[in-house]
Amino acid sequence: MHAGEFESVRGIADLYVHDTGMFGTDEYGAVYVYDTEKPAVIDTGTGVNREALFKTLDEIGIGREELAWILPTHAHLDHAGGAGHLVERYPNAEVRLPEKGVRHLIDPEALVAGTKSAVQDQWQYYDDPAPVPEDRISGLAEGDRIDLGDRELVVHEAPGHAPHHAFYHEPDADVVFTADAAGIYVPAVDTVRPTTPPPQFDLDQCLTDLSAIEEIDPEYLCFGHFGPREYEPSLIGEAKRAYVEWVEAVREKREALGDDEAVVEHFEETSRDVEFWNPERARADASLNSRGILTYLNRIEGESEA
Template identity: 50%
Template sequence: MEPGDVSEVTIDGCSDLYYVDTGMYDTAGYGAAYVLDADRPTIVEAGIGTNYEYLLEALDEIGIDSEALEVVAVTHIHLDHAGGAGFLVEACPNADVYVPLVGAGLLAEPSRLVAGTKAAVGDQWQYYVEPEPIPDDRIVEIDDGDVIDLGNHELHVHGAPGHAFHQVIFDDPVNETVFTGDAAGIWIPDLERIKETSPPSDFDLEECLDDLETIRELDPNVLCYTHFGPRDVSDDLDEVLDEYATVLTEWVEAVDAKREELEADRAVIDYFVSNASLPGAWNERKVRAEAELNTRGVLDSLEE
């Protein structure tokens, strides 16, 4: 897929479901948002705000009028998942943003969220836009155990705080699909490879492993990754989740060991950035930026 492309999810058992490459960080195959053409039309994940027009164009291509959109549901308030929500509700007058309770206020008044994002992503901020504040009356707070009723579909809300304390995942039982946010890692379909995601400042390895067990208990046939795209796991869910548990655990152990060797955190970061490589996916700039962000997140967690 290329930025702006829209594809229907055709995995057996799925209906009414599409995904869009949002062109996040000027990189194809990194950021996805999902459109559920339900009785109450829904967008799951909103991107960073840049290229939010791709989502409006996707609605049009699918046959959903902007005035018909009712739900924009985000798994957490990191701006690569929620940064476009304000732009979407401006363009879609009947849509509300469904956002985890503990982060909702930061989307209504995003200045602290912007400051934290700038500190976390560094030079990558050039790919963002300042998010539009979301009016309080357009925000619906959600929490673990809630159900978003979409008519012929439902999104069941499950807490998944390992990546960020404000993260949830969504289970659509009709499609036997889980929208993973960042709880199941980064899936690179072109390489059939799963990668770690461990950004500052809330990453917690043990809680991440618990989140994988939450997904296992839901027993989906499809994982819809924000990074990137739908994945058929009907025959190998356990292997997929076990693989990410191993990838994430070994990644934390590698950072910890290098920290013991080099002592200075900056030296550890520079080591992993200089050795970052992902042939066949993204681009070198994004690969290096990802390595820095994930290393910093692990180092922060080791301080606790």
Template identity: 50%
Template sequence: MAPGDVHEVDIDGCADCYYVDTGMYDTERYGAAYVLDADRPAVVESGIGTNHEYVLEALDELGIERAELAAIAVTHIHLDHAGGAGFLAEACPNADVYVPGVAAGLLVEPDRLVDGTKAAVGDQWEFYVEPEPLDDERIVEIDDGDEIDLGDHTLEVYGAPGHAFHQVVFYDPDMDAMFTGDAAGIWVPEREEIKETSPPNDFDLEGCLADLEMIREVDPDVLCYTHFGPREVSDDLEAALAEYESVLTEWVESVEEKRVELDDDEAVVDHFAETASLPGAWNDRKIRAEAAMNTRGVLEYLDQRD
């Protein structure tokens, strides 16, 4: 699958659902946006703004007129999920933009969001574009318990604030599928492996574990990861969630132990960046950058916890 390619979610029950590789960070199979070809068509997640035309071209390929798009829904405002929302809204004039209400204003006036993103991602900022500010009249604020009505599909909204205080996930009961944002980790399909995501500065381990318990209770058959792609879990949801619990808990423990050993946070970041490895997936630069960012997030979490 190459950036810009559109694929059907080819899992029993997932009618009308497609995903496109957005080529995020010049890395294949890292960032996805989903298209629901519903009575009221929707895009779930919007990428970082760079290559937002891939999402628009996906609508064209699926025969969805841009004026027909009814909803652009983002799980949270981190720019790898919401950075393209303003561009898509500009091109799709009748689409409402569904954003977790606690942070929606940061997409209307994104300066602070941009500054925080630059601090978190470092030199990866070169892969971003400045987000297009959203008109607040286009925004529909959402929170836990809300629903997005798409006619023959519904997206139920569940709060999932462990990864970021402003994160939600979307559950489509008609497909028995959940759009997980970052609540269920990063799925690496080439390796059939789940990886941690713990960026600064909102990561909270206990909150992430609570989010996994929420997913257990909803009990979806399909997890649609933003990073990356759909995964059928009808026979092994518990195993998938337990694996991420272990990965995340052990990751935090390893950073904490290395901090005690080295007694220098920058040395801790350097250690995990230099030793990071993911053969067969992503690229070396992205692997190292991801490790460094996740390490900083854990270090901030440890400071707040203690």
């Protein structure tokens, strides 16, 4: 699948995955579309390629008056940046996301500033988000259910990645929309890679979130990046190891180098070994994730000294 294309998700009725072509990488950005009695879009991409998403909804047969739900899994702009643009096009759609993310989509100024600081020159792949009107958005909490008509989504808060993060479970098909709670599964190398952005990544909570998915033991995982795949319990174990090992790698490198910027530069350089996305994106990903771990380490060290 290539940027702007969509396909049905095998094994799950009425569910489609749309490739946003995020960061110039095929399949990196996955938007899920439920063509149910009350149609829904799960995550939105950055908003840059929204016209292609609009076309996908048209081709699936979801009209402007019919879309019921816009459901970002969290407020990070690679997942929620298109929400305001969707609201403008689909007048009856309501936005739902974890409560702590609501204010960021109503007034995205601080979110944009934080994102620009975190992603730096990768901002070229983002779009300025359109604010979501207050009367079109509300928050979600643990255990809430979103009515799709003939099925529903169950909300599970998963704040390890960010305080405003959740994953959604659809029990009938037994599919979990993981967002970033299970890391990034990369089909090209059949492995899970951590995603640990600043400033609020938390390792212990991240491991708890992974255990929550493990307890559900679903049939399918719909990742926020690189799309869906059948669930295997070993994936969660692999993800847990990947997160723990990544935190330790950054911790050890900081002890060796004694300078946070030198740590970031080290991991940017080693990103040259990554072969499954373009070098620019690999370097940016290494920078973002290493800075997230350094922020986390500073926070927990400060807490231990308090």
